[in-house]
Amino acid sequence: MLTDEMKQKIQIEIDTCPSRKSACIDAMQIVQSRMGWISDDSLKDIADFLDMTIDELDGVATFYNHIYRKPVGRHIILVCESVSCWIMGFGKIRDYLSQRLGIEMGETTPDGRFTLLPVECLGACDHAPAIMIDDQLYWDLDQNKFETILENYK
Amino acid sequence: MERPLTQNIRPDWAPIELKDYERAGGYQALRKALSSMTPKELVELIKNSNLRGRGGAGFPTGVKWEAMPSGTDVVRPRYLITDADEMEPGAFKDRMLMEGDPHQLIEGMILAAFAADTELAYIFVRREYTVAARRLERAVAEAYSHNYLGNNILGSGFNLEMHVHVSAGRYICGEGTALTNALEGERAIPNHRLPRQTDSGLWGKPTLMNNVETLSNVRHIVNNGADWFKSLSRSKDGGTKIYGISGKVKNPGAWELPMGTPMREILEVHGGGMRDGVKFRGALPGGASTDFIVDEHLDTPMDFESLQKVGSRLGTGTIIVLDDQTCPVGMVHNLEEFFAQESCGWCTPCRDGLPWTAKTLKAIEEGSGEPGDLEILEFHTRFLGPGKTFCALAPGAMEPLQSALKFFREDFERHITEKRCPWR
Numbered sequence: 001m002l003t004d005e006m007k008q009k010i011q012i013e014i015d016t017c018p019s020r021k022s023a024c025i026d027a028m029q030i031v032q033s034r035m036g037w038i039s040d041d042s043l044k045d046i047a048d049f050l051d052m053t054i055d056e057l058d059g060v061a062t063f064y065n066h067i068y069r070k071p072v073g074r075h076i077i078l079v080c081e082s083v084s085c086w087i088m089g090f091g092k093i094r095d096y097l098s099q100r101l102g103i104e105m106g107e108t109t110p111d112g113r114f115t116l117l118p119v120e121c122l123g124a125c126d127h128a129p130a131i132m133i134d135d136q137l138y139w140d141l142d143q144n145k146f147e148t149i150l151e152n153y154k
Numbered sequence: 155m156e157r158p159l160t161q162n163i164r165p166d167w168a169p170i171e172l173k174d175y176e177r178a179g180g181y182q183a184l185r186k187a188l189s190s191m192t193p194k195e196l197v198e199l200i201k202n203s204n205l206r207g208r209g210g211a212g213f214p215t216g217v218k219w220e221a222m223p224s225g226t227d228v229v230r231p232r233y234l235i236t237d238a239d240e241m242e243p244g245a246f247k248d249r250m251l252m253e254g255d256p257h258q259l260i261e262g263m264i265l266a267a268f269a270a271d272t273e274l275a276y277i278f279v280r281r282e283y284t285v286a287a288r289r290l291e292r293a294v295a296e297a298y299s300h301n302y303l304g305n306n307i308l309g310s311g312f313n314l315e316m317h318v319h320v321s322a323g324r325y326i327c328g329e330g331t332a333l334t335n336a337l338e339g340e341r342a343i344p345n346h347r348l349p350r351q352t353d354s355g356l357w358g359k360p361t362l363m364n365n366v367e368t369l370s371n372v373r374h375i376v377n378n379g380a381d382w383f384k385s386l387s388r389s390k391d392g393g394t395k396i397y398g399i400s401g402k403v404k405n406p407g408a409w410e411l412p413m414g415t416p417m418r419e420i421l422e423v424h425g426g427g428m429r430d431g432v433k434f435r436g437a438l439p440g441g442a443s444t445d446f447i448v449d450e451h452l453d454t455p456m457d458f459e460s461l462q463k464v465g466s467r468l469g470t471g472t473i474i475v476l477d478d479q480t481c482p483v484g485m486v487h488n489l490e491e492f493f494a495q496e497s498c499g500w501c502t503p504c505r506d507g508l509p510w511t512a513k514t515l516k517a518i519e520e521g522s523g524e525p526g527d528l529e530i531l532e533f534h535t536r537f538l539g540p541g542k543t544f545c546a547l548a549p550g551a552m553e554p555l556q557s558a559l560k561f562f563r564e565d566f567e568r569h570i571t572e573k574r575c576p577w578r
Contacts, residue, residue, distance in 0.1 A: 016317055017339070018357050024339040025322050063341040063498075064322035066281045078282070082243035083442055084400040086488045087480050120325055120492060122282055123246040125400035125472070126407045135284040 002045045006030055010049065020050045024060055028067050037068040065119070073108045073115040075153040078132040081118045084125035093129050094118075096143050100150075113153070156386060158374040159367070159394060160410040163254035169289045172296045175257045181302055183376035184261050187268060188310040191376075196269040200372065202380035204392035209237055209328070209365030210440065210469045212391075212458040221352040222270040222360055232272040233361040235337070236263055236369055238279040238286070239321055239328045242441035243492060244474040247396040247408050248366035252279070252286035255370070256293035260316070262369035264302060265376060267314045270362045275316040278333055281323040291318050325496035329545045330355075330363050332498065343500045344545035367396060389414030389457035395468075397456060399425040401475030402432045408472070414455040417473065421452070425475075432477040436561060440469020442489050443550030445557035446476070465557065481577035482562040483569055486555055487515035493551035504548035507538045511555065518566060521574040528566055531559060 002010075009030045013023040027046050028038055035042055038061055047057040061067045079094050094105065097116060101109050108115040124130035127139030138149055162170045162178055170178070187196055201216025222232070236259065240248040252259060263275050277294075279287045294316050297303045305313045324342050326332045331345035334356045355361025371393055375383045383392045391413050397420050398408035404426030411420065417439060421427065428434050436446045439456060445466040447454065454460050458468050476485055494508035511534045517523050535556040538548040559566065568576055 022337075022339040022357075025336065026319070029320065029322060060339065060341055064324055066323040081488070082492060083438075083485060083488050084244050084474055087401050087474070087476075087485065119282065120496060121241055121243040121245070123240055123249045123280075125244050125246050125474070126398060128400060128406075132282060137285075 002031065002042075002049060003034075006034065007049065010046075014050075021052045021056075024050050024052060024057055025064065025067075028057075028061060032068060036074075037071050039071075043069075071108070073112050075113060075134055076115045076117060078117050078119035078122070079105070080120075080122040080124070080128070080130045080132075082121035082125075084121075085129040088128035090129045092143070093131065093141055096146065097131075100146065155412070157394060157410040158378075158386075159251065159258070159370055159396060160254070162258065163250060167250055167254040169253060169293070170255055170257070172257060172293070172300065175255070179377065180257055180373075181261055181300075183373035184264055184302060185308060187265055187376055188308055188312060193269045193271055196265065196376070199375060199380055200269070203375045203383040204380075204387075204390065205368065205371055205375065205383065206391050206458060207365055208367035208371075208395070208471070210242070210443075210467075212468060215364065215368055218352070218364070219266065219270050219362060221350065222272075222362055223353065224271070228271070229359055231274050232270070232359055233356045234263060234267045234270060234272040234275040235333065235356065235361060235363040236275070236277045236366055237328060237330070237333060237363055238277050238283070238290075238366050239333065240283070240366070240470075241280055241325045241328055242443065242470050242472070243489070244400055244438065244441045245398065245470040245472040247398055247470065247472060249283055249286055250396070250408055251366050251370050252283065253289055256286075256289045257297070258370045258373065259290070259366055260293055260297050260302070262372035263316065264297075264307070264314055265372045266362065266364060266369055268312055272360075272362060273313055273315065275314060276337060276356075277316070277318045278321060278327070278337060279318060280321050280327070284320075287318055287320050294318060324498070325492075326498045326545070326547060329547065332545070333363070334361065341498070343498045344547075346544065387413040387457075389455055389460065391457050391459075395456065395471050397424075398470075398472035399475065400472070401437075402429045402477045402480070403427065403475055404429055414457040414460070416453050416455050417447070418452040420456065420473065421475070428475075428477060432479050434475065435478050435480075435482070436476045438469075438474045438476075438554055439466050440471050441474070442492060443546075443553055444469040445553040446561055447557075448561050467553070479577070481519070481575055482558055482565050483515060483519050484575065484577065486558045487512065487519050489554050490515055490551060493547065497547060501543040501545075501548070503538050503542045504551075507534050508548065508551060510534065511538075511551075518569045519575055521569065521572075523566075523570040523573075525570065527570065528559065528563075531555060535559070 010027045013026040130139040205215040206212045332342040336342040395413045490512040494512045499505045535552045
């Protein structure tokens with residue numbers, strides 16, 4: 001079910017576009033910000049609201065890196081794996097996080113706290129290696145910094 | 155040395171507030187243009203300044219503006235889009251401009267919209283740039299409340315609406331036609347080059363698209379003139395350039411310097427030289443999709459034509475340095491994995507060729523490469539080169555590969571003959 005609040009927010013986006021379906025990426029981002037991910041039910045609700053078919057919307061949803069079609073944890077850790085971070089030791093950061101959380105890239109911790117995802121260049125190359133947790137960027141990383149950082153996310 | 159683009163940017167990139175921006179001369183260029191210039195005069199001014207697009211392709215900005223159809227029977231609405239989808243690995247200059255001085259971009263956009271007679275403007279910003287997006291949204295709201303945006307801007311009769319669109323994330327959205335598809339709520343797949351976007355772009359309407367750094371320059375050209383802008387440069391392309399450097403240098407960062415500053419100066423004076431214990435081996439001058447240059451090219455001016463002459467490109471102007479302790483095969487493997495992942499999948503050579511390239515490089519890097527693998531890679535550099543695909547993603551992906559095969563060939567061969575990575 002789309003809440004009235006979601007519908008209102010989506011409507012604002014629709015009003016800036018010539019057609020309802022043009023707002024579909026914004027609509028999925030609005031729903032995802034509340035629900036965490038886009039379930040099959042959410043997909044259907046959004047498609048109905050925008051006069052689209054489910055398949056048409058799923059084609060768009062699965063194209064973009066930050067529309068999640070599977071459940072994710074409460075916090076998403078994006079690990080930059082692009083070239084500058086790779087040169088500056090992204091591998092150690094990835095291996096440490098993976099071991100510390102007991103999950104591989106693309107997985108979620110059993111307690112639903114963290115999802116670990118690779119990301120293309122975070123645009124913090126002068127402070128590599130970098131990661132992003134939810135909307136917060138962390139850089140010039142080494143293992144010691146992680147314990148304090150992770151504590152901020154319950 | 156004058157640094158117009160970054161004059162308001164603080165060391166921590168905290169945003170300048172509207173009142174401080176105005177006190178520092180902000181929105182004076184807009185007032186000047188709206189009260190004393192015609193759109194045509196503004197286009198001429200930008201053409202005369204030799205400003206070239208800072209997003210990577212280097213197309214003359216004024217010529218692009220002039221390509222927007224004119225006359226009384228034009229199709230409406232017409233759109234202006236700022237490509238703020240900075241996803242080129244190694245690039246972080248547009249983030250600095252948007253976070254540190256959002257009004258400078260917005261003023262440049264209003265001027266561009268006035269010159270190109272557009273009534274709707276979008277800033278297309280990548281998902282991970284949340285700080286930039288929030289600051290832009292706030293600055294847009296401030297601009298509305300002071301009548302720099304909206305109807306009858308500053309009493310001139312000119313109207314402009316502006317929206318910030320946050321992308322859901324794909325590298326290909328930085329390609330112009332893919333970006334418009336993303337804004338239309340479609341999969342971001344590039345289209346044919348024709349019709350041009352200035353004739354039929356967003357929703358089939360005339361659309362002008364420029365990069366963040368390009369548009370941030372506009373107000374300074376209006377304030378100080380085309381000759382002043384040209385005089386900032388050490389080459390025939392006008393203005394300054396925000397150069398960046400990352401990799402194992404002592405002081406990675408970004409600096410606004412005269413266009414045409416040689417890489418050696420950026421590396422040694424601003425970047426502080428290589429870290430202790432490592433030596434320079436090569437660099438990608440303008441992001442992941444540019445050809446490697448090596449030691450003998452270090453004195454090349456970092457401008458569009460000079461870098462082209464030595465077989466590379468200025469691209470974004472953000473340098474990624476390869477050092478002697480880092481495996482060149484591993485670095486190219488990382489780059490090709492990126493391009494394979496970010497291919498939109500529309501054109502066969504790109505969709506199938508890039509994963510093949512990445513797998514071949516992975517095998518070589520892990521010591522299971524075979525004789526003939528380098529020929530396979532070379533085949534790809536031709537087969538995925540210019541003209542084989544709709545857009546520049548695959549040709550761009552081949553640039554670091556073809557130049558690595560040329561400059562670091564021995565390293566590739568050692569991986570195959572020794573059946574291991576010599577750096578591990």
